[in-house]
Amino acid sequence: MKIKLIVLLLVLKSVNSFSQVNLAGSYGLDPVVQIFLETIHAYQGPPIQELPLNIARQAMEDLQKEVSVNQYVFIEHKSIPFLDRELNIKIIRPKKRKRKRLPVVVYFHGGGWILNSFSTHKRLLADIALKAEISVVFVEYSRAPEVKYPIANEEGYATLLWLEKEGKKNKLDSSNIIVCGDSVGGNMATVVAMMAKNKKGPNLLAQILLYPVTNANFNTQSYEKFSKGHYLSRDAMIWFWNSYAPQMELRNLPTVSPLKATKEELKGLPRALIITAENDVLRDEGESYAKKLREANVPVISTRYGGTIHDFIVLNALKETEASKAALNQICTFLKNTFSKKRDK
Incomplete structure (x- = not known):
């Protein structure tokens, strides 16, 4: 696959978050992932957390803008009520089924609660809607x-x-x-599932957590091993957490750090598909959360994809890697099977 090197160079020349590092400690990186990381490492610049907020946000938009949305999806923009104002959502559905009432994935995007938007995720959302033949509702939450x-x-x-x-x-x-959600969006997806359980509805069939943030602990083995040079850094995660939940006492709440939840608090949550990346600071907390859900008798499928990094499913530059294609297939198969079981009841 050809990486969009021009886009990478233009963006990462000014926003590179990483110093030159030795990738020898990585686990068997896919060649495309290796090129992606080496391209990042070739350019020096201030870490993303030290950039002006608008530039940091625009950098991620630019990195993802080169892939167009599939022409076979229909995108609808809506505003829904929230407190004394309106909340924007996007609805993505296959054009050939836009007149049918379809099952729904409610999607929360990653980006450290700070970065990313519908534009950065629209390719993935369109792929899911088409492949699983469903509607995707994208929440434009406040960052x-x-x-x-x-x-x-x-x-x-x-x-x-x-x-x-x-x-x-x-x-x-x-x-x-x-x-469903990726990274901090995975955190939000499982927290919203907790809220639905505690408030007695709406009923959710499942939760899909893609390399989720589940705890504000920066000292796991995966943090120690991949804290620099693997796209998502420890310093960036500290910035994200300080921006979202600056009071340390908040981080012990299960609705902030789901891994802190008790078994009783997790019991009764919908079944889960949890996907992690081998070379990712968030790997261990995602897998620990899968283990804790199982201990609370929540059915869980947990899969670690080797040779890849954080955000591998979302990054357009990595969309043709074997890990990304396999993960997309796994997500859509899980969706089809789960919705099919509901229809059969």
Whole structure:
């Protein structure tokens, strides 16, 4: 595969977060991932957490903009009520099925609660909608540091309530909902699932957590091994956490750090698919959360993809790697099987 090197060079020349490092400690990197990381390492610049906020955000937009959305999806923009204002969402569905009421994935994007948007994720969302033949509802939640915990989670739960009330008239099957998210979006997906459980609805069939943030602990083995030079750094994660939940006492709450939840608090959550990346600071906390869910009798499929890095499913530059293609297939198969089981009952 050809990486979009021109885009990478233009963006990363000014926003490179990494110093020159030896990648020998990495686990058998895919050649495309290796080139991606080497391209990053070739350019020196201030870490992303030291950039002006607007430049940091634009850098991620530029990195992802080279891939167009599949022409076979229909994208609808909506505003739904939240407190005394409106919350924006996007609905993505296959054009050939846009008149049918489809099962729904509610998607929360990653980016440290600070970065990324619909534009950075639209290729992946379109791929999921087409391959699984479903609708994807993308929540444009309020980002940090302007807005902090718990507002983004409350916006996510408000989206579920809107689906429950207005789904049918919008050709969305509110009896078939799965929450999904990548990185901090995975954190939000499982937290919103906790909220739905505690508030007695809406009912969720499953949760899909892609290399999720589950704990504010920067000293796991995967943090020690991959803290620099593997795309997502420890310093960036510290910046993300300080922007979203600056008060340390908040980080012990299960709705901030799901790994801190008790078995009783996790019991009754929907079944989970958890995907992690081998060369990722977040690997261990994602796998620890899978283990804790199992201990709470939540059915879990947990898969670690080798030879790749954080964000490998979302990054357009890595979309043709074997790990990314296999993970997309696994996600869509899980969706089809879960929705099919619900229909068969």
